[in-house]
Amino acid sequence: TVSVLNWCVCLHLPLPPMARYLAAACLAAGAAGNDNGLARTPPRGWRSWNLFGGNVNQSLMEEVMDAVADRSRLVDGRPTSLCDLGYCDVGLDDNWQACGDARAAPGMNYHDAEGNPIVNEGRFPDMKAMTAHAHRLGLTAGWYGNNCICKDRCRSEAECHMQMQGDVAALRRFDFDSWKLDGCGGELDLAAVNGYLNTSGRPVMVENCHGGFVVPFKPDRSLPPAEGCPWNFYRSSWDLRASYASVMHNLATVEPLRQANLSYPGCWAYPDMLQVGCAHGPGGALDPGLSPAETRSHFGAWAIVSSPLTLGHDVRNASTTDAVWDVIANPEALEINAAYVGDSGGVFHRSVASVRLTDAFLASTDGPDVVCAAHVYYSKPIGGGRIAVLLMNSAATAQVLTLRFADVPGLGCTACAVRDVWGRRGLGTFDGTFTAAVASHDAAFVVIKAA
Secondary structure, eight states: OOOOOOOOOGSSSSOOOHHHHHHHHHHTTTOOOOOOOOOOOOEEESSHHHHHHTTOOOOHHHHHHHHHHHHOEEEETTTEEETTTTEEEOOOSOOOOOOOOOOTTTOOBBTTTTTBBOOOOOTTTTTHHHHHHHHHHEEEEEEESOOOOOOOOSSSHHHHHEEEEEEHHHHHHTOOOOEEESSHHHHHHHHHHHHHTTTTTSSOEEEEEEESSSSSOOOOOOOOOHHHOOSSSSESSSSSOSSSHHHHHHHHHTHHHHHOEEEOOOTTEEEOOOTTTOOSTTTTTGOEEEEEEHHHHHHHHHHTOOOOOEEOOOOHHHHHHHHHHHHOOHHHHHHHOOOOSSOEEEEEEEEEEEEEEEEEHHHTTTTOOOEEEEEEEEEEETTTTEEEEEEEEEESSSSSEEEEGGTTTTTSSEEEEEEHHHHHHHHEEEEEEEEEEEEOOOOOEEEEEEO
16 A cells, blocks of 8 residues: 655754754653563564565565575675674565455454454465574564455454454464554554553564554653553554655655654654665556665665664575665664664755655656655764764755754764765764765765764
């Protein structure tokens, strides 16, 4: 399912830098995410939807698990798997269920009369064996609920709770470790789901996939964590397409949440799964894929706003993974993503000039263009006096972008040392400003500290 893309980052006005930092400092002491103790840093993993859609089965998932645990590539000369980099949770998305099964309760598609979910055993003959395969490899396994394909809309509070309990019991029986809960069916009371999970066994990582509009879709800091954020990360927007216009649209939905201090340990805002290395997935030609420059921008932006990093490309395909390896395996980008020093990262400067972005999906539906700043700068404190900065160029041509150190929130130096994150090398000491030539749809990614 896809929403109409709308206005992006240029239209969300940031708090003044000092006001934002004071607000973050005041609220950080009371920050509390889901009470299950998970996701103290933004989670990482892999999920099936962005490339495979509903074309999933047990064999595919086990092959993906093998690829995630594979150590045939190097980072700093050491054999390294995707799991070694933190992408350990391999998640099944929709279409595991037996739609229209004869055992389904009247009016339901895949829950029986006692609320138990019915698995399509032609596709998934042994769910428990599949999760055991993940665990033998040192991975975790993710499930999906409140499904969109052949959705079940429970019709009463009693029926909804019976189905929630049935789903939790099945998750425990199959031994899944994480759970993506969509907003399509009737199981929308995530506080109740959290209660059933927390009283039935070990903690489970929960994603609220309500798309930024199905209630509840964002935290309520006035409530205890079990009620105000009964999940570990939550979608700030609807589905991300494999296009730069969609990347910029979804990225913009995080900034208002960051300004309200609603993205923090245990409760991270999430503009959807990564489209890195994905092309022609469920949308076919409407999802053309990202260029190498757009891939850097996309990944760098998700990293600097503390988004969970969920891969979706075909990790079994060596050439596909090789093409994106230097981006997704960059230790410095991953360090920036994991750091949290009272601010989840966001916009501090944008150009007056704007650009209009479109893509094949928008063109096919006569949808509105995405309008955003021609260039926008993001920052995030990462500890030790260091500030990460991302300079994004959405213009149609290369631009020379100049950063004034005095504009960077929390930086405080005039003579500053600058390090290139993508190149993993120091660029030297600069006085007052730093200038970078940035290609169209690319982003310069740097870490700055006092020289």
